[in-house]
Amino acid sequence: MRIDVVSIFPEYLAALDLSLIGRARRDGILDVRVHDLREFAHDRHRTVDDSPFGGGAGMVMKPEPWAGALDAVVASGPAADAAVPHLVVPGPGGVPFSQALARSLAGEPWLAFACGRYEGIDERVYEHAAARMPVTVVSLGDYVLNGGEVAVLAMVEAIGRLLPGVIGNAQSLVEESHEDGLLEYPVYTRPASWDDAGTVREVPAVLLSGDHGAIAAWRHRQRLERTAQRRPDLLPVSATTGALADLDVRPATPADAAELLVLQRACWVREGLEAAGRWVVPPLAEEHDDVVRGLVEWTTLAVRARAADGAPGRLVASVRARRHPDDATRWEVGRLMVAPDLQGRGLGRALLALAESLAPAEVTGFRLTTGVLEEGNQRFYRRAGYRVVVGAGTPAGAVDLAKRRP
Numbered sequence: 001m002r003i004d005v006v007s008i009f010p011e012y013l014a015a016l017d018l019s020l021i022g023r024a025r026r027d028g029i030l031d032v033r034v035h036d037l038r039e040f041a042h043d044r045h046r047t048v049d050d051s052p053f054g055g056g057a058g059m060v061m062k063p064e065p066w067a068g069a070l071d072a073v074v075a076s077g078p079a080a081d082a083a084v085p086h087l088v089v090p091g092p093g094g095v096p097f098s099q100a101l102a103r104s105l106a107g108e109p110w111l112a113f114a115c116g117r118y119e120g121i122d123e124r125v126y127e128h129a130a131a132r133m134p135v136t137v138v139s140l141g142d143y144v145l146n147g148g149e150v151a152v153l154a155m156v157e158a159i160g161r162l163l164p165g166v167i168g169n170a171q172s173l174v175e176e177s178h179e180d181g182l183l184e185y186p187v188y189t190r191p192a193s194w195d196d197a198g199t200v201r202e203v204p205a206v207l208l209s210g211d212h213g214a215i216a217a218w219r220h221r222q223r224l225e226r227t228a229q230r231r232p233d234l235l236p237v238s239a240t241t242g243a244l245a246d247l248d249v250r251p252a253t254p255a256d257a258a259e260l261l262v263l264q265r266a267c268w269v270r271e272g273l274e275a276a277g278r279w280v281v282p283p284l285a286e287e288h289d290d291v292v293r294g295l296v297e298w299t300t301l302a303v304r305a306r307a308a309d310g311a312p313g314r315l316v317a318s319v320r321a322r323r324h325p326d327d328a329t330r331w332e333v334g335r336l337m338v339a340p341d342l343q344g345r346g347l348g349r350a351l352l353a354l355a356e357s358l359a360p361a362e363v364t365g366f367r368l369t370t371g372v373l374e375e376g377n378q379r380f381y382r383r384a385g386y387r388v389v390v391g392a393g394t395p396a397g398a399v400d401l402a403k404r405r406p
C-alpha cells in the first residue's frame with residue numbers, strides 16, 4: 001500500500017520508521033512518503049496560513065499550498081492506470097475512526113493524508129480535492145488536537161497492521177477488541193502466581209487447565225462482561241433499544257445475588273405451587289450460594305429500573321446464557337425472569353433476543369428449559385422460534401426447547 005502524508009511538520013511522522021510499521025516499510029509492504037506543505041508555498045516566508053474571513057480567533061491554512069501539494073501527490077502516481085489516492089483529512093468534525101473504517105481503508109491501494117493545523121484548512125481545498133479523488137474527513141475522537149499528525153500516526157498504525165504480512169500471527173488480529181463488536185478478554189503471562197510485594201496475584205485457574213473449551217467459554221464471558229461494564233454502547237443494539245431502552249442492563253455480580261434470588265422466587269412461585277412437591281423446581285430450591293455459583297458459570301444480565309436521576313434502581317428482570325460446557329456450538333439460555341408487575345410489556349422477549357445475540361460466532365443453536373406445566377412460557381418460546389426437543393437428561397417437570405441460530 002502507498003501512503004502519502006502532507007504536513008507542515010514532516011518530522012512528526014518519523015515515528016512511522018519504528019516498530020512493525022517501520023519494518024513493513026523496509027519490507028516493502030508499506031510505501032510511506034511524507035511531504036512538507038511549505039514546499040508548496042511560494043512566497044519568501046513560505047506562508048501557509050492567514051487570518052479568517054469574517055473574523056474570529058486563530059489562523060486558517062491557505063488554499064494554494066494545499067492545492068499544489070495535493071496535485072503533486074496525484075501527479076506522482078503511476079501514470080499508466082490514472083490511479084488517484086483516497087484522501088483522508090483528519091478533523092474533529094469527521095466520521096469517527098473505527099476498526100471497521102481501518103479495515104475498509106486497509107483495502108485501498110493508495111491513501112493520502114492531509115494534516116491540518118491552526119483552525120483548519122480553507123474549505124475550498126476540500127472542493128478542489130473532491131474534484132480529483134475520493135475524500136473522507138475522519139475524526140479520531142470527540143476532542144481537539146493541535147494538528148492532524150497524531151491522528152495520522154494512529155490511523156496509519158491501525159490500518160497498516162491489518163495489511164497481510166505486517167503482524168506475524170494473523171490470528172491475533174481476529175481475536176482483538178472491536179473486531180466483532182466486543183472488547184478483548186483479559187490476558188496473562190508467566191508467572192502464574194505473582195508475588196506483587198506481598199500481595200499474591202493469581203492467573204485465573206481456567207487458563208491453566210488445558211481445557212480449550214472451558215478457556216474459550218471463559219474468554220467469551222469475559223468479553224461480554226468487559227464490554228457491558230466499560231462500553232455498554234457496544235452491546236448489541238437490542239440492549240439499549242425497544243423494551244430495554246430506559247432500563248439499566250449490565251452483567252450481574254455477586255452483589256446482585258440476593259436480589260436475583262428474591263426475583264427468581266417471585267417468578268417461579270406459581271410453578272412451585274403447581275408442581276405440588278412432585279418434582280424440584282430449581283429456581284425455588286436454590287439458595288444464595290447457588291446463585292453466586294451460577295454467576296461464575298453463566299453470563300447473567302441484571303436489568304434494573306432507573307431512578308429519576310438515572311441511577312440504577314430495583315432489579316426488574318434477568319437472563320443468563322452460556323456456551324454448553326461440552327458443545328461449543330450450543331448456546332444455553334436460562335433463568336429468564338421479569339418482575340411480575342412488569343410482565344406483558346415485551347421485556348422478556350427483548351431479554352431473550354439479547355441473550356441470543358451474545359452467542360459467539362461458532363454457535364449454531366440455542367437451548368433452554370422451561371416448566372412442563374408452564375404453557376404460557378412454552379407459547380412464549382414457540383413464538384420466539386423455539387420447538388420442543390426430546391432428549392435424555394431433561395429433568396422431571398421440565399421440557400427442553402431448541403432453535404437453530406437464524
Ligand code: SAM
Nearest residue numbers: 090091092116120139140144145146147148151
Ligand atoms: N477549529 C477546528 C474545529 O473546531 O473543528 C479544530 C482545528 S484543530 C486545532 C487543528 C487540526 O488538528 C485539525 O485541522 C485536524 O487536522 C487536527 N485534529 C484536531 N482534532 C482532531 C480529531 N479529533 N481527529 C482528527 N484530527 C483532529
